[in-house]
Amino acid sequence: MEDQPRDQKSYGFCNCGTKSNPLICVNGHTVCNGCKGKLSGWCPTCRGVLGNIRCLSLEKVAASLQLPCKFQDKGCAEVLKYDEKEEHEKSCRFRPYRCPVRGCLTVGDVRKIVLHLEHEHQGSPVKEASEISHVFTEPLKHIEDSKRASDPLLYMFQDEYFCLHFEEQRNFLTTSTYSAYITFLGEPTDASKFKYRLEVGRHDRAMIWMGVPRSIRDSLDDITKSNDCLAIPKHLANYFSLGDMQELKLEVRGTIWEKDE
Numbered sequence: 001m002e003d004q005p006r007d008q009k010s011y012g013f014c015n016c017g018t019k020s021n022p023l024i025c026v027n028g029h030t031v032c033n034g035c036k037g038k039l040s041g042w043c044p045t046c047r048g049v050l051g052n053i054r055c056l057s058l059e060k061v062a063a064s065l066q067l068p069c070k071f072q073d074k075g076c077a078e079v080l081k082y083d084e085k086e087e088h089e090k091s092c093r094f095r096p097y098r099c100p101v102r103g104c105l106t107v108g109d110v111r112k113i114v115l116h117l118e119h120e121h122q123g124s125p126v127k128e129a130s131e132i133s134h135v136f137t138e139p140l141k142h143i144e145d146s147k148r149a150s151d152p153l154l155y156m157f158q159d160e161y162f163c164l165h166f167e168e169q170r171n172f173l174t175t176s177t178y179s180a181y182i183t184f185l186g187e188p189t190d191a192s193k194f195k196y197r198l199e200v201g202r203h204d205r206a207m208i209w210m211g212v213p214r215s216i217r218d219s220l221d222d223i224t225k226s227n228d229c230l231a232i233p234k235h236l237a238n239y240f241s242l243g244d245m246q247e248l249k250l251e252v253r254g255t256i257w258e259k260d261e
């Protein structure tokens with residue numbers, strides 16, 4: 001953790017900086033309860049006996065500490081009690097996002113993720129979301145045994161960023177299904193301010209899905225497993241395919257707009 005030195009200083013009682021009950025050794029050194037478990041009963045500073053003696057004055061100090069969220073420099077203004085800090089930081093809206101490409105471990109704020117997607121994944125600039133149109137072709141990238149996916153494509157609408165995902169879920173018992181859906185580069189509460197429509201069609205027939213973008217905080221598997229997407233069975237994907245039906249060439253069109261209320 002990059003902020004450990006600061007935390008360590010403000011907690012002071014254990015090398016690890018963890019916030020759990022301070023224990024005290026026979027010579028007065030303090031160690032946290034979590035680290036004590038790894039120390040087989042000896043103080044790491046003086047090798048003196050380390051029992052289960054609590055240090056109430058330090059517990060009081062710790063309980064009265066008011067600490068800034070560790071994502072303060074990203075814009076979080078929360079000041080938290082010592083024992084609420086960790087819980088808050090797990091769900092802080094300023095914590096970094098993960099790149100919405102399956103298997104990619106890059107993290108960062110929206111700005112960083114946008115640049116990363118542009119340069120590392122799609123290699124082309126962001127497009128306007130008012131008129132989404134993309135032809136997905138083979139080969140899709142192998143993700144795992146039953147899943148293949150195209151890298152998400154970045155779209156922009158009203159200074160917000162969205163991704164168009166296209167994936168194939170193979171199911172050997174029945175048939176494979178393609179899913180197309182939109183994710184939002186931001187928090188779930190902000191994602192729900194928008195709506196989107198995606199469609200595939202040809203020969204005067206079309207499949208249309210109207211949905212709400214899902215935040216990239218959500219797991220992509222949750223989105224596809226709950227069918228919160230345009231789910232296209234393989235035979236229809238072939239029917240709508242622009243090619244000779246040997247190779248998938250599926251045009252996905254759509255748009256994103258803001259909800260009325």
Ligand SMILES: [Zn+2]
Pocket residue numbers: 014015016017018031032033034035036
């Ligand atoms: Zn510790």
Ligand SMILES: [Zn+2]
Pocket residue numbers: 025026027028029043044045046047048
């Ligand atoms: Zn000691």
Ligand SMILES: [Zn+2]
Pocket residue numbers: 069070071072076077078088089092093094
């Ligand atoms: Zn925060």
Ligand SMILES: [Zn+2]
Pocket residue numbers: 099100101104105106116117120121
């Ligand atoms: Zn990535």
